[in-house]
Amino acid sequence: MSELHARHRKVLPDWLALYYEDPLEITHGEGRHVWDAEGNKYLDFFGGILTTMTAHALPEVTKAVSEQAGRIIHSSTLYLNRPMVELAERIAHVSGIPDARVFFTTSGTEANDTALLLATTHRRSNTILAMRNSYHGRSFSAVGITGNRGWSPTSLSPLQTLYVHGGVRGRGPFAGLGDAEFIEACVEDLKDLLGHTRPPAALIAEPIQGVGGFTSPPDGLYAAFREVLNAYGILWIADEVQTGWGRTGEHFWGWQAHGRSGPPDIVTFAKGIGNGMSIGGVIARSEIMNCLDANSISTFGGTQVTMAAGLANLSYLLEHDLQGNARRVGGLLIERLRAVAAQDPGVREVRGRGLMIGVELTKPGTDLADPDRAAAVLEAARADGLLIGKGGGHDTSALRIAPPLSLTVAEAEEGAAILEGALRSTR
Known part of the structure:
Protein backbone atom coordinates (compact mmCIF):
# COMPACT_ATOMS: atom_id res chain seq x y z
CA MET A 1 0.00 0.00 0.00
CA PRO A 59 -5.74 27.09 -21.96
CA GLU A 60 -8.88 29.21 -22.35
CA VAL A 61 -10.29 28.01 -19.03
CA THR A 62 -6.95 28.14 -17.22
CA LYS A 63 -6.44 31.74 -18.38
CA ALA A 64 -9.94 32.79 -17.33
CA VAL A 65 -9.50 31.25 -13.86
CA SER A 66 -6.07 32.80 -13.39
CA GLU A 67 -7.15 36.28 -14.47
CA GLN A 68 -10.29 36.21 -12.31
CA ALA A 69 -8.36 34.89 -9.30
CA GLY A 70 -6.00 37.81 -9.68
CA ARG A 71 -8.94 40.21 -9.29
CA ILE A 72 -11.32 38.59 -6.79
CA ILE A 73 -12.20 34.96 -6.14
CA HIS A 74 -15.31 35.23 -4.01
CA SER A 75 -17.85 37.62 -2.54
CA SER A 76 -21.06 35.50 -2.09
CA THR A 77 -24.44 36.20 -3.69
CA LEU A 78 -25.03 39.13 -1.34
CA TYR A 79 -23.28 41.32 -3.90
CA LEU A 80 -23.75 41.82 -7.62
CA ASN A 81 -21.55 39.44 -9.58
CA ARG A 82 -20.97 40.19 -13.26
CA PRO A 83 -19.57 36.75 -14.27
CA MET A 84 -22.54 35.05 -12.56
CA VAL A 85 -25.07 37.23 -14.39
CA GLU A 86 -23.31 36.69 -17.71
CA LEU A 87 -23.20 32.89 -17.35
CA ALA A 88 -26.82 32.79 -16.16
CA GLU A 89 -27.86 34.78 -19.25
CA ARG A 90 -26.09 32.34 -21.56
CA ILE A 91 -27.47 29.25 -19.81
CA ALA A 92 -31.01 30.66 -19.77
CA HIS A 93 -30.70 31.31 -23.51
CA VAL A 94 -29.57 27.76 -24.38
CA SER A 95 -31.93 26.06 -21.92
CA GLY A 96 -35.05 26.12 -24.08
CA ILE A 97 -37.11 27.07 -21.00
CA PRO A 98 -39.24 30.20 -21.46
CA ASP A 99 -38.62 33.07 -19.03
CA ALA A 100 -35.89 30.98 -17.42
CA ARG A 101 -34.23 31.78 -14.12
CA VAL A 102 -30.91 30.22 -13.10
CA PHE A 103 -29.61 29.47 -9.59
CA PHE A 104 -26.01 28.32 -9.16
CA THR A 105 -24.81 25.69 -6.70
CA THR A 106 -21.50 23.93 -6.17
CA SER A 107 -22.51 20.40 -7.24
CA GLY A 108 -25.10 18.25 -8.96
CA THR A 109 -26.25 16.91 -5.60
CA GLU A 110 -26.97 20.44 -4.39
CA ALA A 111 -28.66 21.28 -7.70
CA ASN A 112 -31.03 18.33 -7.38
CA ASP A 113 -31.65 19.18 -3.73
CA THR A 114 -32.65 22.70 -4.80
CA ALA A 115 -34.91 21.37 -7.55
CA LEU A 116 -36.71 19.19 -5.00
CA LEU A 117 -37.14 22.20 -2.71
CA LEU A 118 -38.64 24.23 -5.55
CA ALA A 119 -40.94 21.47 -6.81
CA THR A 120 -42.29 20.46 -3.41
CA THR A 121 -42.85 24.09 -2.41
CA HIS A 122 -44.51 25.02 -5.70
CA ARG A 123 -46.78 21.97 -5.65
CA ARG A 124 -47.32 21.75 -1.87
CA SER A 125 -46.51 18.04 -1.95
CA ASN A 126 -43.61 16.00 -0.59
CA THR A 127 -44.20 13.04 -2.93
CA ILE A 128 -41.69 12.56 -5.74
CA LEU A 129 -41.71 10.22 -8.72
CA ALA A 130 -38.29 8.85 -9.59
CA MET A 131 -36.98 6.21 -11.96
CA ARG A 132 -35.79 2.77 -10.92
CA ASN A 133 -31.99 2.42 -11.27
CA SER A 134 -31.58 6.20 -10.90
CA TYR A 135 -28.94 8.23 -9.07
CA HIS A 136 -29.31 11.88 -8.07
CA GLY A 137 -26.61 12.60 -5.49
CA ARG A 138 -25.45 11.97 -1.94
CA SER A 139 -27.41 14.49 0.17
CA PHE A 140 -30.17 13.27 2.48
CA SER A 141 -32.95 14.27 0.07
CA ALA A 142 -31.09 13.10 -3.06
CA VAL A 143 -30.36 9.69 -1.53
CA GLY A 144 -34.06 9.48 -0.70
CA ILE A 145 -35.02 9.58 -4.39
CA THR A 146 -32.14 7.45 -5.70
CA GLY A 147 -33.40 4.18 -7.17
CA ASN A 148 -30.05 2.35 -7.09
CA ARG A 149 -29.48 0.22 -3.99
CA GLY A 150 -25.70 0.40 -4.29
CA TRP A 151 -25.75 4.18 -3.79
CA SER A 152 -28.60 4.49 -1.28
CA PRO A 153 -27.26 3.95 2.25
CA THR A 154 -30.51 4.73 4.09
CA SER A 155 -34.25 4.33 3.61
CA LEU A 156 -34.93 7.37 5.78
CA SER A 157 -36.07 10.42 3.82
CA PRO A 158 -38.06 13.65 4.15
CA LEU A 159 -39.81 12.69 0.92
CA GLN A 160 -42.22 9.96 -0.16
CA THR A 161 -40.68 8.44 -3.29
CA LEU A 162 -42.55 6.32 -5.83
CA TYR A 163 -40.43 4.53 -8.40
CA VAL A 164 -41.48 4.32 -12.04
CA HIS A 165 -40.62 1.83 -14.77
CA GLY A 166 -38.78 2.86 -17.90
CA GLY A 167 -35.21 3.98 -17.21
CA VAL A 168 -33.71 0.62 -18.21
CA ARG A 169 -34.69 -0.59 -21.68
CA GLY A 170 -33.14 -4.03 -21.64
CA ARG A 171 -34.21 -5.43 -18.27
CA GLY A 172 -37.37 -5.66 -16.21
CA PRO A 173 -40.91 -6.82 -16.96
CA PHE A 174 -41.24 -4.85 -20.23
CA ALA A 175 -37.81 -5.64 -21.71
CA GLY A 176 -39.17 -8.03 -24.33
CA LEU A 177 -41.53 -5.48 -25.87
CA GLY A 178 -40.86 -3.35 -28.93
CA ASP A 179 -40.08 0.33 -28.33
CA ALA A 180 -43.62 1.60 -28.91
CA GLU A 181 -45.11 -1.15 -26.77
CA PHE A 182 -42.46 -0.53 -24.09
CA ILE A 183 -43.44 3.15 -23.88
CA GLU A 184 -47.14 2.28 -23.80
CA ALA A 185 -46.62 -0.23 -20.98
CA CYS A 186 -44.57 2.25 -18.92
CA VAL A 187 -47.19 4.97 -19.43
CA GLU A 188 -49.97 2.61 -18.32
CA ASP A 189 -47.90 1.69 -15.26
CA LEU A 190 -47.48 5.40 -14.46
CA LYS A 191 -51.23 6.01 -14.82
CA ASP A 192 -51.96 3.08 -12.52
CA LEU A 193 -49.47 4.34 -9.95
CA LEU A 194 -50.99 7.84 -9.96
CA GLY A 195 -54.40 6.33 -9.37
CA HIS A 196 -53.24 5.08 -5.96
CA THR A 197 -51.63 8.19 -4.52
CA ARG A 198 -52.13 11.88 -4.00
CA PRO A 199 -50.66 13.88 -6.90
CA PRO A 200 -46.86 14.05 -6.53
CA ALA A 201 -44.84 17.24 -6.83
CA ALA A 202 -42.61 16.14 -9.70
CA LEU A 203 -41.00 13.39 -11.71
CA ILE A 204 -37.20 13.59 -11.64
CA ALA A 205 -35.39 11.62 -14.34
CA GLU A 206 -31.98 11.37 -15.96
CA PRO A 207 -32.39 11.21 -19.76
CA ILE A 208 -29.53 8.68 -19.67
CA GLN A 209 -28.89 7.12 -16.27
CA GLY A 210 -25.27 7.78 -15.34
CA VAL A 211 -24.33 5.75 -12.27
CA GLY A 212 -26.94 3.25 -13.44
CA GLY A 213 -24.62 2.22 -16.27
CA PHE A 214 -25.60 4.63 -19.09
CA THR A 215 -29.01 3.04 -19.57
CA SER A 216 -31.90 4.90 -21.18
CA PRO A 217 -35.47 4.37 -22.39
CA PRO A 218 -36.58 4.63 -26.01
CA ASP A 219 -36.78 8.17 -27.35
CA GLY A 220 -40.12 9.72 -26.53
CA LEU A 221 -40.80 8.00 -23.22
CA TYR A 222 -40.57 11.16 -21.15
CA ALA A 223 -42.68 13.07 -23.66
CA ALA A 224 -45.35 10.39 -23.24
CA PHE A 225 -44.96 10.62 -19.47
CA ARG A 226 -45.29 14.40 -19.71
CA GLU A 227 -48.76 14.13 -21.22
CA VAL A 228 -49.85 12.16 -18.16
CA LEU A 229 -48.03 14.44 -15.72
CA ASN A 230 -49.61 17.57 -17.23
CA ALA A 231 -53.08 16.21 -16.55
CA TYR A 232 -52.22 16.18 -12.83
CA GLY A 233 -50.13 19.36 -12.79
CA ILE A 234 -47.02 17.34 -11.89
CA LEU A 235 -43.68 18.96 -12.75
CA TRP A 236 -40.92 17.35 -14.82
CA ILE A 237 -37.35 17.72 -13.54
CA ALA A 238 -34.66 16.68 -16.03
CA ASP A 239 -31.43 15.75 -14.23
CA GLU A 240 -28.86 16.79 -16.85
CA VAL A 241 -25.87 16.60 -14.54
CA GLN A 242 -24.22 14.00 -16.79
CA THR A 243 -26.11 14.37 -20.10
CA GLY A 244 -26.01 18.15 -20.59
CA TRP A 245 -23.88 20.41 -22.80
CA GLY A 246 -23.86 18.25 -25.93
CA ARG A 247 -22.32 15.07 -24.53
CA THR A 248 -24.94 12.88 -26.22
CA GLY A 249 -23.97 14.33 -29.60
CA GLU A 250 -27.42 14.32 -31.14
CA HIS A 251 -28.76 16.95 -28.73
CA PHE A 252 -27.46 19.73 -26.51
CA TRP A 253 -29.65 18.48 -23.65
CA GLY A 254 -30.59 14.86 -23.06
CA TRP A 255 -34.27 15.79 -22.62
CA GLN A 256 -34.45 16.85 -26.27
CA ALA A 257 -34.66 13.18 -27.29
CA HIS A 258 -38.05 13.27 -25.53
CA GLY A 259 -38.95 16.84 -26.35
CA ARG A 260 -42.11 16.83 -28.42
CA SER A 261 -44.04 18.15 -25.41
CA GLY A 262 -41.59 21.01 -24.86
CA PRO A 263 -38.82 21.60 -22.34
CA PRO A 264 -38.93 20.36 -18.73
CA ASP A 265 -40.24 22.60 -15.97
CA ILE A 266 -36.88 22.33 -14.19
CA VAL A 267 -33.42 21.33 -15.44
CA THR A 268 -30.49 20.58 -13.15
CA PHE A 269 -26.88 20.69 -14.32
CA ALA A 270 -23.31 20.42 -13.02
CA LYS A 271 -20.11 18.51 -13.87
CA GLY A 272 -19.07 19.41 -17.43
CA ILE A 273 -19.96 23.10 -17.44
CA GLY A 274 -17.07 23.91 -15.07
CA ASN A 275 -14.56 21.56 -16.74
CA GLY A 276 -13.40 20.62 -13.23
CA MET A 277 -14.44 23.73 -11.34
CA SER A 278 -17.30 23.28 -8.85
CA ILE A 279 -20.39 24.49 -10.69
CA GLY A 280 -23.91 23.14 -10.44
CA GLY A 281 -27.23 24.78 -10.93
CA VAL A 282 -30.95 24.81 -11.56
CA ILE A 283 -32.89 26.30 -14.47
CA ALA A 284 -36.63 26.79 -14.01
CA ARG A 285 -39.53 28.86 -15.23
CA SER A 286 -39.76 32.09 -13.27
CA GLU A 287 -42.96 31.22 -11.39
CA ILE A 288 -41.34 28.01 -10.13
CA MET A 289 -37.96 29.52 -9.28
CA ASN A 290 -39.61 32.45 -7.52
CA CYS A 291 -42.07 30.38 -5.45
CA LEU A 292 -39.98 30.49 -2.27
CA ASP A 293 -41.29 33.02 0.26
CA ALA A 294 -38.19 33.25 2.43
CA ASN A 295 -34.79 34.84 1.88
CA SER A 296 -31.89 32.74 0.67
CA ILE A 297 -28.29 33.17 -0.44
CA SER A 298 -25.44 30.97 -1.60
CA THR A 299 -22.01 31.39 -0.05
CA PHE A 300 -20.11 29.47 -2.71
CA GLY A 301 -22.61 28.94 -5.54
CA GLY A 302 -21.81 31.29 -8.41
CA THR A 303 -18.47 32.47 -7.04
CA GLN A 304 -16.58 34.67 -9.51
CA VAL A 305 -13.73 32.30 -10.28
CA THR A 306 -15.99 29.34 -11.08
CA MET A 307 -18.27 31.52 -13.20
CA ALA A 308 -15.27 32.76 -15.19
CA ALA A 309 -14.33 29.13 -15.83
CA GLY A 310 -17.87 28.25 -16.89
CA LEU A 311 -18.07 31.18 -19.31
CA ALA A 312 -14.77 30.29 -20.94
CA ASN A 313 -15.63 26.60 -21.09
CA LEU A 314 -19.10 27.11 -22.58
CA SER A 315 -17.68 29.53 -25.17
CA TYR A 316 -15.03 27.00 -26.20
CA LEU A 317 -17.60 24.20 -26.40
CA LEU A 318 -19.90 26.18 -28.69
CA GLU A 319 -17.20 27.81 -30.85
CA HIS A 320 -15.51 24.46 -31.54
Missing part, protein backbone atom coordinates in the same frame (compact mmCIF):
# COMPACT_ATOMS: atom_id res chain seq x y z
CA SER A 2 1.32 3.42 -0.92
CA GLU A 3 2.09 5.97 1.79
CA LEU A 4 -0.65 8.29 0.49
CA HIS A 5 -3.20 5.45 0.38
CA ALA A 6 -2.40 4.59 4.00
CA ARG A 7 -2.90 8.23 5.02
CA HIS A 8 -6.17 8.33 3.06
CA ARG A 9 -7.53 5.30 4.88
CA LYS A 10 -6.58 6.73 8.27
CA VAL A 11 -8.41 10.05 7.99
CA LEU A 12 -11.14 9.64 5.35
CA PRO A 13 -14.38 7.57 5.53
CA ASP A 14 -14.32 3.86 4.77
CA TRP A 15 -17.29 4.38 2.40
CA LEU A 16 -15.36 6.82 0.21
CA ALA A 17 -14.91 4.65 -2.87
CA LEU A 18 -11.55 4.31 -4.64
CA TYR A 19 -10.88 2.69 -7.99
CA TYR A 20 -8.19 0.01 -8.42
CA GLU A 21 -6.46 -2.40 -6.04
CA ASP A 22 -3.53 0.03 -6.04
CA PRO A 23 -5.33 3.41 -6.09
CA LEU A 24 -4.15 6.03 -8.53
CA GLU A 25 -2.91 9.54 -7.72
CA ILE A 26 -3.39 11.79 -10.75
CA THR A 27 -0.98 14.72 -10.67
CA HIS A 28 -1.58 16.58 -13.93
CA GLY A 29 -3.29 16.41 -17.30
CA GLU A 30 -3.33 17.85 -20.78
CA GLY A 31 -5.91 17.40 -23.51
CA ARG A 32 -7.35 13.91 -23.18
CA HIS A 33 -4.44 12.55 -21.14
CA VAL A 34 -3.45 12.49 -17.47
CA TRP A 35 -0.31 11.42 -15.60
CA ASP A 36 0.05 9.72 -12.24
CA ALA A 37 2.55 10.35 -9.44
CA GLU A 38 4.91 7.75 -10.90
CA GLY A 39 4.97 9.42 -14.31
CA ASN A 40 2.68 6.94 -16.10
CA LYS A 41 0.55 8.45 -18.89
CA TYR A 42 -3.10 7.50 -19.40
CA LEU A 43 -5.72 8.18 -22.03
CA ASP A 44 -8.63 9.46 -19.96
CA PHE A 45 -11.99 7.96 -20.97
CA PHE A 46 -13.81 9.00 -17.78
CA GLY A 47 -12.91 12.68 -17.28
CA GLY A 48 -13.26 12.82 -13.51
CA ILE A 49 -16.76 11.29 -13.76
CA LEU A 50 -17.82 13.23 -16.90
CA THR A 51 -16.56 16.49 -15.42
CA THR A 52 -13.54 17.35 -17.58
CA MET A 53 -15.85 18.03 -20.50
CA THR A 54 -13.65 19.86 -22.99
CA ALA A 55 -10.03 18.99 -22.16
CA HIS A 56 -7.56 18.81 -19.30
CA ALA A 57 -5.71 22.08 -18.71
CA LEU A 58 -7.67 23.83 -21.46
CA ASP A 321 -18.76 22.49 -32.03
CA LEU A 322 -17.84 19.86 -29.47
CA GLN A 323 -21.39 18.57 -29.61
CA GLY A 324 -20.83 17.76 -33.28
CA ASN A 325 -17.49 16.15 -32.42
CA ALA A 326 -19.19 14.01 -29.76
CA ARG A 327 -21.70 12.86 -32.37
CA ARG A 328 -19.09 12.05 -35.02
CA VAL A 329 -16.30 10.54 -32.90
CA GLY A 330 -18.75 8.95 -30.46
CA GLY A 331 -20.57 7.27 -33.31
CA LEU A 332 -17.34 5.79 -34.60
CA LEU A 333 -16.34 4.64 -31.11
CA ILE A 334 -19.69 2.97 -30.45
CA GLU A 335 -19.51 1.06 -33.73
CA ARG A 336 -15.93 0.00 -33.02
CA LEU A 337 -16.92 -1.28 -29.56
CA ARG A 338 -19.93 -3.11 -30.94
CA ALA A 339 -17.62 -4.92 -33.35
CA VAL A 340 -15.46 -5.93 -30.39
CA ALA A 341 -18.53 -7.01 -28.42
CA ALA A 342 -19.71 -9.26 -31.22
CA GLN A 343 -16.67 -11.45 -30.57
CA ASP A 344 -17.14 -11.58 -26.79
CA PRO A 345 -19.95 -13.70 -25.31
CA GLY A 346 -19.58 -11.86 -22.00
CA VAL A 347 -20.62 -8.50 -23.44
CA ARG A 348 -24.38 -8.25 -23.16
CA GLU A 349 -24.79 -4.82 -24.71
CA VAL A 350 -22.94 -1.74 -25.98
CA ARG A 351 -25.24 1.25 -25.57
CA GLY A 352 -25.18 5.00 -25.37
CA ARG A 353 -25.10 8.21 -27.36
CA GLY A 354 -22.27 10.44 -28.43
CA LEU A 355 -19.42 10.20 -25.94
CA MET A 356 -21.53 8.57 -23.22
CA ILE A 357 -21.13 4.83 -23.78
CA GLY A 358 -21.89 1.82 -21.61
CA VAL A 359 -20.58 -1.72 -22.07
CA GLU A 360 -22.57 -4.19 -19.96
CA LEU A 361 -20.82 -7.39 -18.92
CA THR A 362 -22.62 -10.60 -17.97
CA LYS A 363 -21.60 -14.17 -17.39
CA PRO A 364 -21.60 -15.83 -20.84
CA GLY A 365 -24.88 -17.42 -21.81
CA THR A 366 -26.81 -15.72 -19.01
CA ASP A 367 -28.22 -12.35 -17.96
CA LEU A 368 -26.32 -12.53 -14.68
CA ALA A 369 -24.13 -9.52 -13.96
CA ASP A 370 -20.37 -10.05 -13.87
CA PRO A 371 -18.97 -7.38 -11.53
CA ASP A 372 -15.74 -9.33 -11.00
CA ARG A 373 -14.95 -9.17 -14.68
CA ALA A 374 -15.89 -5.49 -14.82
CA ALA A 375 -13.36 -4.81 -12.06
CA ALA A 376 -10.76 -6.93 -13.86
CA VAL A 377 -11.31 -5.04 -17.13
CA LEU A 378 -10.84 -1.75 -15.28
CA GLU A 379 -7.49 -3.00 -13.93
CA ALA A 380 -6.34 -4.39 -17.28
CA ALA A 381 -7.24 -1.18 -19.12
CA ARG A 382 -5.32 0.89 -16.58
CA ALA A 383 -2.29 -1.36 -16.95
CA ASP A 384 -2.27 -0.57 -20.68
CA GLY A 385 -2.81 3.17 -20.21
CA LEU A 386 -6.60 3.69 -20.33
CA LEU A 387 -8.86 5.01 -17.58
CA ILE A 388 -12.57 4.09 -17.72
CA GLY A 389 -15.41 3.99 -15.20
CA LYS A 390 -17.96 1.45 -14.09
CA GLY A 391 -21.54 1.47 -12.85
CA GLY A 392 -24.91 -0.18 -13.24
CA GLY A 393 -27.86 -1.18 -11.14
CA HIS A 394 -26.99 -4.87 -11.43
CA ASP A 395 -23.89 -5.27 -9.27
CA THR A 396 -21.79 -2.66 -11.08
CA SER A 397 -21.13 -4.69 -14.18
CA ALA A 398 -21.26 -1.94 -16.81
CA LEU A 399 -18.13 -0.20 -18.05
CA ARG A 400 -18.64 3.55 -18.43
CA ILE A 401 -16.85 5.43 -21.19
CA ALA A 402 -17.09 9.23 -21.27
CA PRO A 403 -13.98 11.01 -22.58
CA PRO A 404 -13.65 14.78 -22.98
CA LEU A 405 -15.72 15.99 -25.93
CA SER A 406 -12.61 17.08 -27.84
CA LEU A 407 -11.57 13.42 -28.30
CA THR A 408 -9.92 12.77 -31.67
CA VAL A 409 -10.59 9.86 -34.00
CA ALA A 410 -7.07 8.56 -33.39
CA GLU A 411 -7.56 8.67 -29.62
CA ALA A 412 -10.92 6.93 -29.93
CA GLU A 413 -9.28 4.15 -31.92
CA GLU A 414 -6.42 3.90 -29.43
CA GLY A 415 -8.81 3.63 -26.50
CA ALA A 416 -10.98 1.06 -28.26
CA ALA A 417 -7.93 -1.07 -29.00
CA ILE A 418 -6.81 -0.98 -25.35
CA LEU A 419 -10.31 -1.86 -24.18
CA GLU A 420 -10.47 -4.72 -26.68
CA GLY A 421 -7.24 -6.08 -25.24
CA ALA A 422 -8.53 -5.70 -21.68
CA LEU A 423 -11.71 -7.59 -22.54
CA ARG A 424 -9.75 -10.34 -24.27
CA SER A 425 -7.33 -10.77 -21.36
CA THR A 426 -10.16 -11.15 -18.80
CA ARG A 427 -12.29 -13.78 -20.53
